[in-house]
Amino acid sequence: MKKLVGLTLVLLSGGLQAATVSSSKNVELLVVDGKKVQSSIWSSTESVELQPGRHQIVVRFDGELKNGSKKTMYTTRPYLFEMDVPDDDVTITLPRLTTLSQAKAHFNRGVQWQLESSDGSTSLLPYVELEGKGFGAFKDMEALVADYNRQHGITFEQGYAVNLEQAAVEVSEQGEVTISGDALAQLKLWYVKANAEEKAAFYQWAKAQDAQ
Known part of the structure; x- marks a missing residue:
């Protein structure tokens, strides 16, 4: 069963x-x-x-x-x-x-x-x-998928998968890339793509901006 x-x-x-x-x-x-x-x-x-x-x-x-x-x-x-x-x-x-x-x-x-x-x-x-690196690359599947999602701007909102690159980036038939979407979508995209150190630096910067 x-x-x-x-x-x-x-x-x-x-x-x-x-x-x-x-x-x-x-x-x-x-x-x-x-x-x-x-x-x-x-x-x-x-x-x-x-x-x-x-x-x-x-x-x-x-x-x-x-x-x-x-x-x-x-x-x-x-x-x-x-x-x-x-x-x-x-x-x-x-x-x-x-x-x-x-x-x-x-x-x-x-x-x-x-x-x-x-x-x-x-x-x-x-x-x-998916491709892993080194011995035991597929041992931690959550980490492997999280890394893929970070690189490709994918997050989960209210239980659903959201591709932020598609929401905030447009590519023309000629291959020209333009930023679209509202400011919130763009902020989400770059936050998802950031690593832990970059997220911490952004958090400190945001707190400083709010304090002004």
Whole structure:
């Protein structure tokens, strides 16, 4: 039986019905909206409940596959999705992979992640393959995702993923970059991108400005 985890989110408005986002066989849920998905040592969490809207979900393939006459564990890098969760239940799926050679070939040529709706319809999921640095790069998944979000101006407001770069930066067809959005959106963008030392310096500066 699948283990279900409910994520407590602050709703933008009342009456929203949570949807169940599940993972198919051998797909492990790692991080949802910046928070590590808690699993036991005996089984991984295969479902989360989310309110309809924009969310960030990180998964990886982690399963035992046939390798000749033996079976071998195969684990991929983590994959990050920024996806719109509908108000119906959905499942993150992969094509059926049964052998090690088949899985390696599929991931090497470009994996096809899909989102399957409760009515059986499917759509491709755009993704980012996360890359770590050094030994044990994927040991702390929360930190890895937090670093990615800082670099790309992604934050979470009222339980939803918000890409501040898209809210505060416009890129024309000619590649020209202009700053858009209101002052608050721009402040949020640069604050999210700042490291801890820069945030502390900004906080001190802001207090000094308020004291004037």
